[in-house]
Amino acid sequence: MPADLAVIGLGHLGLPLAQAAVTAGIDTVGYDPDPRPYAELRAGRSPVEGALTASEVRRMLSGGFRPTTDAAELGRVRTAVICSPTPLGPDRTVDLTALGDAARALASRLRPHTTVLLESAVPPGTTETFLRPLLEEGSGLVAGRDFHLACSPGRLDPGNRTRTLANTPKVIGGLTPACTESAAAFYGRLTDKVVRARGPREAEMTKVLETNFRHVNIALVNEMAVLCHDLGVDFWDVIRCAETKPFGFQPFRPGPGVGGHGVPVDPGCPPHGGRASGHPLRMVSLAQEINDRMPSYVIQRCATLLNEHGKSVRGARVLLLGVTYKPDTADQEAAPAREIATRLMDMGAQIGFHDPHVLDWRVRERPVPRADSLYEAAAAADLTVLLQQHRTYDLQGLAVKAQLLLDTRGATPAGAAHRL
Structure with a gap:
């Protein structure tokens, strides 16, 4: 028909x-x-x-x-x-x-x-x-x-x-x-x-600009988040203040990595043997390098927090909250949660997860235990890591129940958890 x-x-x-x-x-x-x-x-x-x-x-x-x-x-x-x-x-x-x-x-x-x-x-x-x-x-x-x-x-x-x-x-x-x-x-x-x-090239390049704009700006705030943690500066408060500027600034927020379907593209490195422009976008390459490091940084912060509380990653019970790439959706495309879980498992941690939009989650083709009762799981875990800020999460309540909470999204009330 x-x-x-x-x-x-x-x-x-x-x-x-x-x-x-x-x-x-x-x-x-x-x-x-x-x-x-x-x-x-x-x-x-x-x-x-x-x-x-x-x-x-x-x-x-x-x-x-x-x-x-x-x-x-x-x-x-x-x-x-x-x-x-x-x-x-x-x-x-x-x-x-x-x-x-x-x-x-x-x-x-x-x-x-x-x-x-x-x-x-x-x-x-x-x-x-x-x-x-x-x-x-x-x-x-x-x-x-x-x-x-x-x-x-x-x-x-x-x-x-x-x-x-x-x-x-x-x-x-x-x-x-x-x-x-x-x-x-x-x-x-x-x-x-x-x-x-x-023409077609201008339309194609529009998508490249939009995607790279997102990745470059996320890389900037990711790098600043690491710096501010080392300096003892509350970067989330810095963003809150900066976004009051009514011109010349657009707020982006750091996180445990960058997911989604829009991948950064360098038009100077075309596929299938096409002719290169001779002018690779160095900023895009650097942004990808910075964003790719964020899961490792999260692991480092997890290990440090556990160590400061007299515990080792090996044998620790770690609960991951939110395994999708963006809030309030089930889409897991390129979400950093899987890499973070893999690395923690390699270090000997016992991983569990909770996500209101994901009922079954697998890492290395193996099912990861899903928490039925969120508060009970957070109370039992040695470390709870917020990877995605879903609307249904009561973060203040979680901060009270969790033994140790690492917030990679800056979503918890100030002072309620350890922030990225």
């Missing part, structure tokens, strides 16, 4: 997009070569933690959304949006393998006048030098003449019920002005505001 839209890649980008499209009355098919998302969605469950609730998935299905693993469906749509994952590889460059597979699956079925949009986070130049050739070679069609091609990087904030696709401006950069307008016509059905970039 033909559809207006195909969403390729049913992950953290594709699922919310498909949901918005179905809500807007767009006949939508969701394609993913992995059979697991198909099976989960057909069963009424979200295949991605924190992306959609079960009730939202059921509403999508009742609204006509059709998940599929059959690539033939891609040849029957007017618009195709590629939302394939683009993680960092071992060499810290973006891995475009899934994007390439999606492009080849679409190309062999691409029809004239189709609009192809790329939402995946990619280095500048990917739409023109990587995606375009695959689509043209596989279809025999020419981008900008026979079909429209544009980039519109995803701008989602998982778990944020205030900022949705509908009220978040959508940046679009087309291969030609006609490509941009075709993309704008599609996204205009989903969002209140469309922002036209000069």
Whole structure:
């Protein structure tokens, strides 16, 4: 059955997009070569933690959304949006393998006048030098003449019920002005505001700037948090004071590491043997180095606190609170909790966890015991470590119950716990 839209890649980008499209009355098919998302969605469950609730998935299905693993469906749509994952590889460059597979699956079925949009986070130049050739070679069609091609990087904030696709401006950069307008016509059905970039590279670089802005600023406050602890300065009070400045300052807060789907990207180190710019972003590389050190710093603080109270890490009962990458969501993408748990286990600690959004948590494929009674677990643990500040946590009560509490988020009342 033909559809207006195909969403390729049913992950953290594709699922919310498909949901918005179905809500807007767009006949939508969701394609993913992995059979697991198909099976989960057909069963009424979200295949991605924190992306959609079960009730939202059921509403999508009742609204006509059709998940599929059959690539033939891609040849029957007017618009195709590629939302394939683009993680960092071992060499810290973006891995475009899934994007390439999606492009080849679409190309062999691409029809004239189709609009192809790329939402995946990619280095500048990917739409023109990587995606375009695959689509043209596989279809025999020419981008900008026979079909429209544009980039519109995803701008989602998982778990944020205030900022949705509908009220978040959508940046679009087309291969030609006609490509941009075709993309704008599609996204205009989903969002209140469309922002036209000069071209695909400008749209791609917008995502790079937004992501790197976050990582660089988090690195700054992480480094200052370590310095202020050594100097005996309350850095959380420093931030409180600094954020009263009505201009020239935006508050960021330190933590045990940086998680999330937006990974820092250095456009000077392109993937798949692309041409380097010759100007790597040294600040981005340094920010990543600083943020990558934070789990180790948390371990160091844990060991020091235990030692100051006459205990060793080996044999200590450590309770980790909040194992997701951001508050009030089940999304665990790149959360520092797993690395912290792994290192504590290597040092001989007995690890337990509590998270209101995560019922089952595994480290090295082994289940970690989940605390049923939070207060009782905190009272029994030698050390409780707050890694994520979920809204349901009564931090003042936890500070009273816990034998020893390390707050890596600065969320507890002043003087109630040891802060990062």
